[in-house]
Amino acid sequence: MTATNGQTTLSIRDLHVSVEDAEILRGVTLDVPAGEVHALMGPNGSGKSTLANALMGHPAYDVTAGQVHFKGRDVLDLETDERARLGMFLAFQYPAEIPGVRVASFLRLALNARRESEISVMAFRRLLLEKMQMLRMDPKFASRYLNEGFSGGEKKRNEILQLAVLEPELAILDETDSGLDIDALRIVADGVNRLRGSDLGVLVITHYQRLLNYIEPDRVHVLIDGRVVESGGKELAERLEAEGYERYGAATTSEDA
Amino acid sequence: MAVKDIEQVGLDTYKFGFHDDIQPVYTSPKGLSEDVVREISRQKDEPAWMLDFRLEALRQFERKSMPTWGADLSRIDFDDIHYYIRPQDRQARSWDDVPEDIKSTFDKLGIPEAERKFLAGVGAQYDSEVVYHSIRDDLEEQGVIFLDMDSGLREHEDIVRDYFGTVIPNGDNKFAALNSAVWSGGSFVYVPEGVRVDIPLQAYFRINAENMGQFERTLIIVEPGAYVHYVEGCTAPVYATDSLHSAVVEIIVKEGGRCRYTTIQNWSTDVFNLVTKRAVAYRDATMEWVDGNLGSKVTMKYPAVYLMEPGAHGEVLSIAFAGEDQHQDAGAKMVHAAPDTSSLITSKSISRKGGRTAYRGYVQVMPEAERCRSNVECDALLIDDRSRSDTYPYMDIEESDVAIQHEATVSKVSDQQLFYLMSRGLTQEQAMAMVVSGFIEPIVKELPMEYAVEMNRLIELQMEGSIG
Numbered sequence: 041m042t043a044t045n046g047q048t049t050l051s052i053r054d055l056h057v058s059v060e061d062a063e064i065l066r067g068v069t070l071d072v073p074a075g076e077v078h079a080l081m082g083p084n085g086s087g088k089s090t091l092a093n094a095l096m097g098h099p100a101y102d103v104t105a106g107q108v109h110f111k112g113r114d115v116l117d118l119e120t121d122e123r124a125r126l127g128m129f130l131a132f133q134y135p136a137e138i139p140g141v142r143v144a145s146f147l148r149l150a151l152n153a154r155r156e157s158e159i160s161v162m163a164f165r166r167l168l169l170e171k172m173q174m175l176r177m178d179p180k181f182a183s184r185y186l187n188e189g190f191s192g193g194e195k196k197r198n199e200i201l202q203l204a205v206l207e208p209e210l211a212i213l214d215e216t217d218s219g220l221d222i223d224a225l226r227i228v229a230d231g232v233n234r235l236r237g238s239d240l241g242v243l244v245i246t247h248y249q250r251l252l253n254y255i256e257p258d259r260v261h262v263l264i265d266g267r268v269v270e271s272g273g274k275e276l277a278e279r280l281e282a283e284g285y286e287r288y289g290a291a292t293t294s295e296d297a
Numbered sequence: 298m299a300v301k302d303i304e305q306v307g308l309d310t311y312k313f314g315f316h317d318d319i320q321p322v323y324t325s326p327k328g329l330s331e332d333v334v335r336e337i338s339r340q341k342d343e344p345a346w347m348l349d350f351r352l353e354a355l356r357q358f359e360r361k362s363m364p365t366w367g368a369d370l371s372r373i374d375f376d377d378i379h380y381y382i383r384p385q386d387r388q389a390r391s392w393d394d395v396p397e398d399i400k401s402t403f404d405k406l407g408i409p410e411a412e413r414k415f416l417a418g419v420g421a422q423y424d425s426e427v428v429y430h431s432i433r434d435d436l437e438e439q440g441v442i443f444l445d446m447d448s449g450l451r452e453h454e455d456i457v458r459d460y461f462g463t464v465i466p467n468g469d470n471k472f473a474a475l476n477s478a479v480w481s482g483g484s485f486v487y488v489p490e491g492v493r494v495d496i497p498l499q500a501y502f503r504i505n506a507e508n509m510g511q512f513e514r515t516l517i518i519v520e521p522g523a524y525v526h527y528v529e530g531c532t533a534p535v536y537a538t539d540s541l542h543s544a545v546v547e548i549i550v551k552e553g554g555r556c557r558y559t560t561i562q563n564w565s566t567d568v569f570n571l572v573t574k575r576a577v578a579y580r581d582a583t584m585e586w587v588d589g590n591l592g593s594k595v596t597m598k599y600p601a602v603y604l605m606e607p608g609a610h611g612e613v614l615s616i617a618f619a620g621e622d623q624h625q626d627a628g629a630k631m632v633h634a635a636p637d638t639s640s641l642i643t644s645k646s647i648s649r650k651g652g653r654t655a656y657r658g659y660v661q662v663m664p665e666a667e668r669c670r671s672n673v674e675c676d677a678l679l680i681d682d683r684s685r686s687d688t689y690p691y692m693d694i695e696e697s698d699v700a701i702q703h704e705a706t707v708s709k710v711s712d713q714q715l716f717y718l719m720s721r722g723l724t725q726e727q728a729m730a731m732v733v734s735g736f737i738e739p740i741v742k743e744l745p746m747e748y749a750v751e752m753n754r755l756i757e758l759q760m761e762g763s764i765g
Binding site for chain 2: 119124130140146186206
């Protein structure tokens with residue numbers, strides 16, 4: 041187990057997850073230490089998004105065996121909101137639209153949910169504007185309805201904005217690069233890089249190596265058919281980009297954006 | 298997580314379940330008869346024409362059959378209702394004259410001191426009679442009349458006689474006929490030509506006697522180029538037996554005038570709320586009904602606008618919320634009687650715990666009413682699988698050169714939405730309240746600030762602590 045500061049933020053042991061009785065994850069073991077960025081790569085259907093959803097406690101994902109510890113605590117018995125308040129965060133591949141709810145009012149409630157005392161409206165306003173500036177977002181964005189009518193890029197940027205405001209200790213980025221043009225990708229990656237530090241552990245889930253050019257991972261793991269089949273340094277990602285996933289005997293598809 | 302305990306979300310739990318022990322000075326015997334109607338009119342010392350109007354309405358009421366559509370009204374027992382209660386003999390002229398027990402009730406309702414000072418007039422209908430009324434001086438100087446209907450009739454009989462019962466005739470429907478026979482209280486508003494009333498005129502209504510009907514009657518006249526926003530909100534104590542609320546609201550908006558009428562009703566869940574609301578809008582006039590129905594056992598209410606002359610515009614924005622054993626049958630009616638008229642209906646309904654909502658709308662375009670435009674949008678949100686929502690959009694279009702749009706959606710709070718919000722640390726009840734608040738936001742943002750705040754707070758409060 042590698043750990044830069046000796047503390048493992050996320051520890052997954054032999055995790056088995058089924059969706060509608062079909063087993064998708066078949067024994068995943070993975071550690072993400074505090075302060076490190078780990079990439080999880082794999083072809084479509086390998087179980088990447090299943091892992092993301094299961095870690096956050098989506099009710100449709102059944103954990104049939106294995107363990108997940110976060111900051112030393114078994115989280116599998118916790119509800120989704122309890123995991124979030126403990127410091128876990130998932131940047132969604134397809135964020136849900138919540139009509140009629142403004143980005144700012146949602147984020148203030150979410151921030152207050154994890155604070156001891158409520159942040160004042162003015163202090164929140166300042167915080168939000170500062171983070172939006174960092175992500176080069178128009179201040180008007182704060183008063184739009186959450187994800188409603190957002191372009192693909194706006195949705196992803198909004199996810200990173202939430203990451204920046206909520207300051208969790210573990211961020212799972214589920215295909216954050218999909219649907220982004222190169223400029224949006226840079227901005228999003230920039231945002232994540234600024235948040236990197238001694239505390240934040242990041243699990244970047246991606247099909248392509250592209251995002252990893254901008255968010256340099258400490259470790260890369262390859263997920264095939266619900267199992268981690270290889271782990272290595274960032275050079276592993278480059279090799280995958282050149283050779284594809286075929287060497288693992290997996291069928292690759294190109295439908296993913 | 299997403300659906301297991303949703304039905305415990307208690308949005309419709311009644312907030313103001315109390316009543317004071319008021320001793321009414323006069324209470325009519327239960328049941329309806331010519332004697333009761335004559336006694337009401339005699340008590341009020343009304344002119345003969347009003348008594349005749351009441352008696353004719355009583356005959357219409359007896360002739361009319363109950364509606365065979367909409368909600369189940371079979372549990373209304375007309376013989377088991379008091380048709381008139383008078384809490385005190387004279388009207389309070391200033392706040393000091395308002396009896397202490399009535400003031401304490403206002404305190405419990407949370408009507409703030411500041412509101413009394415800043416609002417133009419506070420009319421509080423306590424039982425059948427308006428007990429307190431004040432009009433700010435500058436409104437009086439502008440010639441604006443804002444009185445309870447009984448005083449309006451006494452002090453401005455000439456105006457009342459010209460308009461009373463002209464928009465909703467005394468035989469319009471069974472419940473309008475009932476109201477016409479036994480009406481008491483309500484508001485009379487007259488806005489002279491060109492006068493713009495900048496602050497909303499507010500009235501508070503409340504039922505406070507067992508088995509007592511509430512039959513207020515409101516008449517609003519907006520002269521050419523004038524503007525007024527009338528706001529009414531009600532809360533009522535909870536009683537075990539059925540209660541009937543059957544109001545009539547008539548509005549006349551003349552050339553270039555504009556009237557907005559906002560109602561938030563939170564009747565206790567034993568009340569039958571059967572209200573007839575209708576406005577006529579003349580050339581280039583605008584009439585807007587903003588209507589929120591949160592409580593009651595049964596609501597049947599379809600605010601109407603008759604667009605009489607070119608350029609007239611009508612709007613209905615409504616929210617209905619139905620919980621356990623509640624049936625909200627609400628909607629709108631737009632009659633395009635002239636060319637170049639336009640209407641907009643936006644309806645939002647929420648059903649939970651087996652509650653039932655219906656949108657029932659009627660859009661009519663008369664022959665030769667060319668270039669009319671009408672847009673109807675009704676959205677229903679179902680919180681669980683046991684609840685129900687229906688849409689009955691009737692159209693009667695007798696002119697081909699028109700643009701009519703109708704859009705209806707039924708949605709559920711999705712697991713994805715709840716998961717998303719909860720993944721940011723919101724509890725399930727916070728997440729649910731947020732989705733519901735967002736759903737009604739397009740209408741809530743049209744409400745006066747204090748009502749919008751109250752509405753959102755009500756939803757949040759009811760969601761909190763009600764799940765597992």
